[in-house]
Amino acid sequence: MLTAQLADAKQAGQVLAMTPLAERNALLESMEHLLVTYQDQVLAANARDVDEAQARDLDPPRIARLKLTPEKLAGLRESLAALRQAPDPLGAGRRWQTARGLILQETRVPLGVIAIIYESRPGVTVEATGLAIKSGNAILLRGGREAHNSNEALASLWHQALKDVGWPSALVTLLHDPDRSLAQELMHLKGLDLLIPRGGAGLIQRVVSEATVPVIETGVGNCHLYVDEAADWEMALNILQDGKISSPAVCNALETVLIHRAVKDGWVPQAHERLSPYGVVWHGDAEVMALVPDAVEATEADWQEEYLGLHLAARVVDSLDDALDHIARYGSHHSEAIVTNSYSAGQRFLAQVDAAVVYWNASTRFSDGFQFGYGGEMGISTQKLHARGPMGPEALTTVKTIAYGSGHTRDM
Amino acid sequence: MLTAQLADAKQAGQVLAMTPLAERNALLESMEHLLVTYQDQVLAANARDVDEAQARDLDPPRIARLKLTPEKLAGLRESLAALRQAPDPLGAGRRWQTARGLILQETRVPLGVIAIIYESRPGVTVEATGLAIKSGNAILLRGGREAHNSNEALASLWHQALKDVGWPSALVTLLHDPDRSLAQELMHLKGLDLLIPRGGAGLIQRVVSEATVPVIETGVGNCHLYVDEAADWEMALNILQDGKISSPAVCNALETVLIHRAVKDGWVPQAHERLSPYGVVWHGDAEVMALVPDAVEATEADWQEEYLGLHLAARVVDSLDDALDHIARYGSHHSEAIVTNSYSAGQRFLAQVDAAVVYWNASTRFSDGFQFGYGGEMGISTQKLHARGPMGPEALTTVKTIAYGSGHTRDM
Incomplete structure (x- = not known):
């Protein structure tokens, strides 16, 4: 017909x-x-x-x-x-x-x-x-x-x-x-x-x-922010807030934050405070639970979930390698970000993360055809063939x- | 496993x-x-x-x-x-x-x-x-x-x-x-x-x-040569011979020749003579049959066939438009060639034929990763997404x- x-x-x-x-x-x-x-x-x-x-x-x-x-x-x-x-x-x-x-x-x-x-x-x-x-x-x-x-x-x-x-x-x-x-x-x-x-x-x-x-295929964005031990804390807070709050229902929004153990004690409470006016529900591992009073316990499903809403999965990692492993396992190859002032950590993240767009000290929310200067977009491809990204x-x-x-x- | x-x-x-x-x-x-x-x-x-x-x-x-x-x-x-x-x-x-x-x-x-x-x-x-x-x-x-x-x-x-x-x-x-x-x-x-x-x-x-x-997807090549009314006859004979004889079992070999009515009487007998030492079987329409004594009658299947052997489908067309229509209908979007000295006919053919590679006064046999200078090839893509051609x-x-x-x- x-x-x-x-x-x-x-x-x-x-x-x-x-x-x-x-x-x-x-x-x-x-x-x-x-x-x-x-x-x-x-x-x-x-x-x-x-x-x-x-x-x-x-x-x-x-x-x-x-x-x-x-x-x-x-x-x-x-x-x-x-x-x-x-x-x-x-x-x-x-x-x-x-x-x-x-x-x-x-x-x-x-x-x-x-x-x-x-x-x-x-x-x-x-x-x-x-x-x-x-x-x-x-x-x-x-x-x-x-x-x-x-x-x-x-x-x-x-x-x-x-x-x-x-x-x-x-x-x-x-x-x-x-x-x-x-x-x-x-x-x-x-x-x-x-x-x-x-x-x-x-x-x-x-x-x-x-x-x-x-x-x-367009769509699924299980995007991560990794806060490195050499991160600028305030920058990481801003990038977290932009990624989680500015438009939670879209595919380039943040779903999971991974925090280096060396900064968790100081940074996680600040992050919790930053997001609390918006009613974000934290789904944390045991170490995050100890720092975020109202967090719920993260299950395996939380690492895989694209919430598209005011939920945040959070996990403490021992090293950049642990963060890379987590992203390789659970990421959807869409957009991933690191905040760090370490040259070597930044370069390794950019090189090793397998995603359409990888960010060093910037928000995943820029994965967008308008932001990229394309004049619009048909969606964001998460496949590797033909077109990748916006x-x-x-x-x-x-x-x-x-x-x-x-x-x-x-x-x- | x-x-x-x-x-x-x-x-x-x-x-x-x-x-x-x-x-x-x-x-x-x-x-x-x-x-x-x-x-x-x-x-x-x-x-x-x-x-x-x-x-x-x-x-x-x-x-x-x-x-x-x-x-x-x-x-x-x-x-x-x-x-x-x-x-x-x-x-x-x-x-x-x-x-x-x-x-x-x-x-x-x-x-x-x-x-x-x-x-x-x-x-x-x-x-x-x-x-x-x-x-x-x-x-x-x-x-x-x-x-x-x-x-x-x-x-x-x-x-x-x-x-x-x-x-x-x-x-x-x-x-x-x-x-x-x-x-x-x-x-x-x-x-x-x-x-x-x-x-x-x-x-x-x-x-x-x-x-x-x-x-x-790689592979099927039902490649055409269109001999225009403004073709250089000798050039068209060489390109026909190269396309049909030099390696008939490959996907960039010629399968069909379309001949403008204005040149059929002179060119087709020469083409037949050129290919006869190699034992090529012509599958012609009525006008080709009248010019090639040992041709067999082409059926609808011949226009669709990738012979991969010493067979050649041949048809007389009234115009460039007819040739374009034939190719649009039966071509496999692989490689198509025109021989002409007419600027307007050449440009229209290049613009309107929907194929990975379109040739003006050259053989379809060049559709190959080595010939293109790529240092080799995984095959020739006939799809439009990701990779097209060698x-x-x-x-x-x-x-x-x-x-x-x-x-x-x-x-x-």
Whole structure:
């Protein structure tokens, strides 16, 4: 059933792949204007979704994610503006001549057609499509049922913007999928170049394990902060607070702090005091329990857990090696941080920790496509192949090698 | 059962990941010397495999792939020498400062542990391991049963070379797998960073569809040559001959030629004459049949077929657009070529054909890691994610982003 939509999208994508950056950026800018002009219509459509969701007793966090506000729309416009200012992910790369004189030119090209399966956030309809357009791809959007009216309103603005510049509407296809059959179909849609699940761990795992089309896994961040014996205590407190408090529900938030035994007696009580106004629950080993009066005892599950909330696992370690072992065992290869003024400890941590991003004296919360200057992100890849870490527009491209010959043959 | 081997390989890989290029190259050079010193032992082990294979009545092409000769061993030494001369795939990449002043440093690092499942060619034991070492990875080798003695002999040379430089032997692990249970286990070995199937289409498809670990698909090459109306006829004949004759059993060989109607009457008979000494069987459409006396009629299956032998599918097209449509429909996204002196036709072909490598006035047979100057290849990726086209040492690496802060926090 989606075969026809995919074919239309492929064809439309070929048009987009040829356009210069300025035209792709003009489309993004046009969308920014439409988001202002039609703000009331978008908010009205969203209000219908929110009303229905409340009538169906959806849980409050999900309704919070569903709800659009003038501020959230302004944020989406800022994302599009940042994306416009980001460099072109398409175009010429390395060029070289082979031993036989053939000229090879690497060229970044769009993947073709990407699809995204997402949940209640309607903002994804703007952000993911912006990234697709910037990188020359057509996109199939399969949003959550509960956001259907909001997504329709936003997709219709994209279609208006496409019409304004004279590009095919098949570049952006919103799929209405009340019975989830289309999500199923997307996972097995031969010819689809990439499928990205964006949402909770359940959705991501279902897609990764079932899909037969190419998928990039995003998401789980069990991020650690290691406070070394040579740490600046105040810096470690700030980085702990930023990592745990500033946005606890996101994947780059801190979940576990590892403290060198040499500093535990002084630093742990200060850390506890720093976090206590926010109601953080400490899950500590025996030594942490002795220093944090209201800590609960950490179990094996705590070391593995991505709390996504105001909980913190805490453990005392004997050495940098112990910290490295703990992270190797429990980390999710997302973002890991050390605070230390020791050159050798810092360098060893950077070299030995196997993660997408490793931080020396900085907060894991910087693992983000905007912070990295990519102009946005499709998510944060925790896999090693293709894209690792924040996925900006370049993660939605591939390489084509162009060979310029003058009758070159290999074995004649 | 492989969990312990994987853990040992991971640990050994961490040692290798830290070594400078000169030491990795020294190991490759040591292996080159050992291949000379122990040539007789390797050939003797191989002779036992060949004897057993003959006793078991294996088919002759498989025995040919199994058999080592002094010339083949010299070729393997040359591969290692080429790999030594190739640039370091590891090390520093882009470095930039974010808007907030955080310094980000992209670094190419090894994937960790890669595994390869291969069939009768014992040379893979040298080539694949060389690529793994060059790129800082540990490797698990699961070769074919029939090559077991040869693989043992070659792996023991690697272990000797590792011992000489003082590196752990767990960097190279040869798996003996007479009942194929280990191949099965590799496909689901949690923590394995990459599995590459190398061999026939059956093996590759089985691994791609069944594996739950990261896999890169290599292989199928249904490569086309389009002879444009503005082609240089002699050049097109040379490129046809090179593509079809020089090594018909490989994936970058030509399978189909598309001829513009304006040149068919003159060019097709010349092409037929050029290929006739080699016994090429033409599978033509009606117009080709009229020009090639001994052609057989092409069926739909011929357009899809990767012959890997002395067969050639041939079709007359009305235009460049028709040729592009044919390639879009039947191509395997591997390597495609146009011969033309028309600037506009050449540029359109390069831009619109969706393949790993597109050739303008050159043979598809250049799609090869040695020809590209990579110092070797793990195969030719026909997927768009991670690696596309010939996979040299860099395809066995990933990126880690290192963040240097001085107490940077995001939201405080």
